[in-house]
Amino acid sequence: MDKFMLVFYSPYSQELAYIEQSPEAIQAEIQKWNNWIGGLAAQGKMLGTDALAPVGKVMKKGGQVVTDGPFTEGKEIVGGYMLLTAASLDEAVELAKGCPMFDMDGTVEVRPIINFE
Template identity: 50%
Template sequence: MEKFIFLFRGPGPREMDRNSEAAQAEMQKWFNWIDAMNKKGTYVAGDPLQPVGKQVNGKKKAVTDGPFVEAKEMVGGYIIVNAKDINDAVEISKDCPIFDNDGKVEVRPIQKM
């Protein structure tokens, strides 16, 4: 088993429907997905990222706001999973509810040391 990180980009809850019923339904979808991964032992960890941040640039270490252009281009959070290989990890990611809102998942193998 190898570890992979999923980086999520896409419209966050605020860019979508604004009522609690929709929020509850959306959350249910995520929980169902994570629950299923948990039962198979694939889910390792996950965290949301706050929608703010700074970027420190180059030799001068210049600090800028951003680099975020649009909310939907921002990484909103990550999840680490166990998978056999990258194809397996990609298959796991395909059940993510973010695709219902036309979001993106970047699947990256974590380098073994």
């Protein structure tokens, strides 16, 4: 089995709309994610996942330039990631098709992890 990373992108406007939802709507969204992640975990495919805060720092020029980011004028921001195991890139893509990110008009990037050991 190979390892893959799913990177979750969402439109910045969706991130803002999400935090303004009612507690019940936020709980319903969390439950969708829990169901999808739980299904992958039950299959033994999930290796780990985390959400990312919508703000942080962007570093450039060898760390000499540090700015706030991502910026509100950015079209998409990285909202989180998941590490999973699959037999092939095609299987990893199939596993990603159930991701709730698509309900928010988001994007999921599926990338093989290269082991240099």
